[in-house]
Amino acid sequence: MTAHASSYRVDAMIARDIDAYLDMHRNKSLLRFITCGSVDDGKSTLIGRLLYDSKMIFEDQLASLEADSKRVGTQGQDIDFALLVDGLAAEREQGITIDVAYRFFATEKRKFIVADTPGHEQYTRNMVTGASTADLAVILIDARKGVLTQTKRHSYLAHLIGIRHVVLAVNKMDLIGYDQATFDSIVKDYRAFAESIGIEDFTAIPISGLAGDNIAARSENTGWYAGPTLIDHLETVELDVTLDQAKPFRMAVQWVNRPHLDFRGFSGMIASGSVRPDDPIRIVPSGRTSTVSRIVSFDGDLDHAVAGQSVTLVLADEVDCSRGDVIAAADAPPQSADQFQAKIVWMDAEAMLPGRAHWLKIGTRTISATVQQPKYVVDVNTMAELSAKTLDLNDIGICEVYTDRPIAYEPYADNRDLGGFILIDKVTNATVAAGMIDFALRRSQNVHWQAIDVTRDAHATQKNQRPRLLWFTGLSGSGKSTIANLVEKKLHALGKHSFLLDGDNIRHGLNRDLGFTDADRVENIRRVGEVAKLMTDAGLIVLTAFISPFRAERAMVRDMLPDGEFIEIFVNTPLEVAERRDVKGLYKKAREGRLKNFTGIDSPYEAPRNAEITVDTVTMSPEDAANLIVARILEQ
Structure with a gap:
């Protein structure tokens, strides 16, 4: 065999190995999760440990990390794992997380995108951003401090935003001698709070992000603990997308695709359910109906598409449909309304002015809306409903929201995409609040625009x-x-x-x-x-x-x-x-x-x-x- 032929065979083998590796990862399910908790609970260290243990750090990154760790000091450890995540200069100088840092890693069973969210109260709005697309929340608690105000705030927000899976990671167990009684006491306190806000179940794991206890491998220091490691739990928890696929079909139109006169399709990501050619559909809020003639994707026409896929639907009829409209199952369409009760998380330093008009972005639609004076705000410590005339930074209030035209919606508890929205200041274009629709006000269903002949x-x-x-x-x-x-x-x-x-x-x-x-x-x-x-x-x-x-x-x-x-x-x-x-x-x-x-x-x-x-x-x-x-x- 010639050297050239031998080299060609080696290259072919490498190419096959690369293709096999990519196929393996391409077919894995993806779990998005957040880490949150109070300041110095060890969120960044935990994520750094996950990246390190899953071998997602390149050699040059590891060398740089070791050098940085020696420079800042690492409490007797060779590596400061938090430095893998705390990328902003201000974060490294203050030793805190300010922005939301997203990281990717993978194991043999699953792919992950993790968001490291801030612990300081003034950055709670960043935590809401990270939680908005998450399937699971890892709530960290410093074993020396127990359940704190920020623990309750982040847990309430995670539940409010619709995260169904919660992991209570009691961190820094090495600093309390891996004491089971302390762990059990923290879990008991958290359970009492969790039940009061509607969190029905959570998984509690004793860990040490710095030492690696119960992260990727079971720790000998916690022989009294019989549950899964953190990685084991993340690899096996049920994904929300499975539930979304069982719901009625919904797709918000992001783009009307008209490359030439012979093709007109409606592009978007399927929010829930599934669709096939010949399925009858209804466009909301107009109510017009048609059937699906083709499902077009980057890889060609499909005979079936499900929640989470981005596709272009070609309809059998020339119907009026534009960006922001929702294409839905004809026999189970979403409702439409222009007045709602919603939970509002205020994220701007300037207090809310009731009645001021904002841009409301829900799904792919942006419309004008006003928020009325809160019915009440929620005290996250006591769950008391307090009277208020406005919403200040980080307040969570129940308010009525009026839009300037009817929109397709579903309660946030049923559909995040059609029930969640943000409010944008019309002058500064800053995002000032996140909202979750509870229900439409009955009067919005009883008041209709009367057509008048004299225009x-x-x-x-x-x-x-x-x-x-x-x-x-x-x-x-x-x-x-x-x-x-x-x-x-x-x-x-x-x-x-x-x-x-x-x-x-x-x-x-x-x-x-x-x-x-x-x-x-x-x-x-x-x-x-x-x-x-x-x-x-x-x-x-x-x-x-x-x-x-x-x-x-x-x-x-x-x-x-x-x-x-x-x-x-x-x-x-x-x-x-x-x-x-x-x-x-x-x-x-x-x-x-x-x-x-x-x-x-x-x-x-x-x-x-x-x-x-x-x-x-x-x-x-x-x-x-x-x-x-x-x-x-x-x-x-």
């Missing part, structure tokens, strides 16, 4: 004008009402049909029950926006003169109207100028502390960034400002 276009045509909302915003004393009044007079003289909603006048009637807190200001603008929308539906040009200090609420009203109908007019007057005018004496009272929550003094004003029209009342007279506004309006 808004018909009203506008009759008046020979385009409906507009001229939204004047600025500080108190800036001249909003004066200029708005002049603009309406000029429009009236030109034969235009208009109506002026003034801030002070509205508070004499419609909004007389509202004060001047931030939350009341939000509700004030919401009500005015709804009234203004109805007036534009009647074909009117509506003018409003309100301070409307927050960008989010002005954006909320803009979203209520068709594109181009909301005209933001910034009456730009410096605070010192507005305060000099002070014809009502309000600034003086605010400066003296006799008028609380006054915009510009002890409550903020967020100036428009891209107003359609800006008038400078320092250099322009009210008459000139009104002429400019009318000219700009008539141009469009």
Whole structure:
């Protein structure tokens, strides 16, 4: 045999071995789990040990780890396993976990993705992120400290988010001499708490992440323990995807796939159930029906697809279906509604303002939604239901959520994908909360939009004008009402049909029950926006003169109207100028502390960034400002 032939055979053998190895791992099931607990309970060390024991560390990583371990000191051990996971510089310097660190490892039986979540209370929102896709939670407890507040918080959140499998890992057993009585006492305390929040079962394992006791191999130091090692349990626990496949078929449409005129499919990941060609389906919320003609995947057409697979469905009929719609089993579709009761985990440093509009992202759909004042918040230590007017960072509250249109949903307990959502600030695009739908409010099922024969276009045509909302915003004393009044007079003289909603006048009637807190200001603008929308539906040009200090609420009203109908007019007057005018004496009272929550003094004003029209009342007279506004309006 020639050297070349011999080399070719060796290469072929290596290729076959690689293919066999990849096939072996490709066909393994995948378990996603999180580790959580209080600070210094050993989460990162445990994950580092799992990676090390499963031989998922390359030689160069191991050499770097050993060098780093010598540099930071390792409590008498050669390797500090936590350094494998604590990748952020701030984490290594402080010795804590801040961000969520995801790691992959595998054993002969299963693949794993583990999320190391923060222990500090201020990073609880990161823990929620890690838990949102997990099948199992490893709750770590320092054997020297027992059950702590963060243990309870993380356990409650894990249960709330729908994690069915819980492992209670009592860590650092080596530091208490592997004492069984201490372990039993901790398990007893945790069981009492777990039962109070609805955790029916959990697996308790005595471990030492640093020494490796009961991680991959049974420890001789705990001869009194007869349960599985942590790896054994992770390899054999039942996966949630098995249960999802037994549920009715659901797939949220992520993308309408139209590469050419001869193909139109609807792509997404199957959230639950299974589907085959010729299966009847229903599209929610529209209710239209069809049948599946093809199931297309990257590997070609399939005769069967199940929960967890990403596919493209080709339907037998040309039906209206778009991103965010849900394709479901025709005989068991999900419900649709626009008002819900939900559990909200608030994750923003700024407190929630009830009634403020946010983007709500559920499945593949993003819509506008408002959250009302909490019915109550949950004290995770006592499970007491406490009254509250808002939600602060890490609060867990029960709230009503209103969306601007019906959406397909299922209770979160039945379907994470169609029951879980996030709230996004419309101004900053920051994720401020995570939510879980409990049920739809009955009134949302009993109230339906009534079709009206005389449309808004018909009203506008009759008046020979385009409906507009001229939204004047600025500080108190800036001249909003004066200029708005002049603009309406000029429009009236030109034969235009208009109506002026003034801030002070509205508070004499419609909004007389509202004060001047931030939350009341939000509700004030919401009500005015709804009234203004109805007036534009009647074909009117509506003018409003309100301070409307927050960008989010002005954006909320803009979203209520068709594109181009909301005209933001910034009456730009410096605070010192507005305060000099002070014809009502309000600034003086605010400066003296006799008028609380006054915009510009002890409550903020967020100036428009891209107003359609800006008038400078320092250099322009009210008459000139009104002429400019009318000219700009008539141009469009």
